[in-house]
Amino acid sequence: MSCHNHPTHYRLPYQLLLVGVLVLLVLAACSSNPPSVTVEQSRVDYGLLLTIPEEPIAFDEQVRPVLERRCVVCHGCADAPCQLKLSSYEGIDRGANKERVYNGARLTGIPPTRLFIDANSVEEWRQMGFHPVLNERDQTPQANLENSVVNLMLQLKKENPQPETELLTDSLDISLDKKQTCTPAEDFSEYKKKYPLWGMPYALPGLTEKEHKTIVEWLRQGGL
Numbered sequence: 001m002s003c004h005n006h007p008t009h010y011r012l013p014y015q016l017l018l019v020g021v022l023v024l025l026v027l028a029a030c031s032s033n034p035p036s037v038t039v040e041q042s043r044v045d046y047g048l049l050l051t052i053p054e055e056p057i058a059f060d061e062q063v064r065p066v067l068e069r070r071c072v073v074c075h076g077c078a079d080a081p082c083q084l085k086l087s088s089y090e091g092i093d094r095g096a097n098k099e100r101v102y103n104g105a106r107l108t109g110i111p112p113t114r115l116f117i118d119a120n121s122v123e124e125w126r127q128m129g130f131h132p133v134l135n136e137r138d139q140t141p142q143a144n145l146e147n148s149v150v151n152l153m154l155q156l157k158k159e160n161p162q163p164e165t166e167l168l169t170d171s172l173d174i175s176l177d178k179k180q181t182c183t184p185a186e187d188f189s190e191y192k193k194k195y196p197l198w199g200m201p202y203a204l205p206g207l208t209e210k211e212h213k214t215i216v217e218w219l220r221q222g223g224l
Contacts (some may be wrong), residue, residue: 006082006168010107021145023091024139024153026169034098038073053149053217056221057214057217057218057221059089059155059218059224061216062214062218063214063215066207066215067086067087067209067215069211070201070204070207070211071088071200072086074202075091077088077116078092078101079100079101079102079106081086081180081182081202082096082097082098082180083097083101083113083130084096084097084133084183085115087092088115088209090115090116091115092124092133092134092150092223093122093125093134094119094125094131095114095122095125095130095131095132095134095184096131096133096149096182097113097128097130097131098128098129098180098182099113100180101113111128113125113130117142122136131182131184132147132149132185133148133149133150133185134147134148134150134185134219134223135147135148135185135222135223138147139222141220141221142217144220144222144223145219146185146217147185148157148185148219148223149183149184149185149188150200150223151216151217151219152185152192152217153199153200154190154199154200154206154207154212154216155199156192156196156200157199157201157206157207158197158199158206158212159196159199160197160198160199161205162197162203162204162205163197168203169197171195171197171198172197172198172202173202174203181195181198184208
């Protein structure tokens with residue numbers, strides 16, 4: 001009998017081979033992800049979890065100079081965006097608040113939020129409406145990155161670098177009364193979709209690789 005009358009006898013081995021290859025590819029892709037990481041969680045540079053600095057990153061000696069050089073120009077005053085002051089560790093620990101310090105449309109005053117004066121603990125700042133920008137959940141290297149607004153903002157900038165043009169794009173508003181969006185870590189996925197070019201430093205070139213690694217490794221160890 002001619003073999004042309006039974007073509008499936010020859011296609012079947014190739015079909016099984018194709019299925020086997022696909023299964024192996026799926027298994028390899030799954031095994032490359034960190035344990036317990038979901039699609040929603042995969043929003044940080046997990047490559048930084050694979051290496052550990054020889055010495056812990058010191059805030060005063062290594063982190064503060066980067067913040068003063070690249071961040072304090074905007075996040076150093078009482079009316080800093082989202083009230084996030086990066087000029088001191090206490091300001092970072094306090095976190096961010098969506099209320100504007102100066103708001104000409106406000107008819108009545110609001111309780112002051114002066115650093116070192118109007119609250120004496122992180123718990124008191126949380127009661128005054130400040131949300132954390134560092135991880136305050138389980139202290140693991142992975143959680144310290146995933147739950148840090150500072151890290152997520154830096155990572156967003158790295159994924160979407162500043163366009164190299166003479167003028168800023170229309171999506172970057174640098175007016176004095178620009179829209180203020182102060183997102184906590186749990187809402188960052190939505191922020192990322194809406195404002196892909198709003199990573200930090202805002203409307204400025206991103207950190208250098210060395211600066212970025214210094215800040216992120218400090219955050220990974222707990223931001224202490």
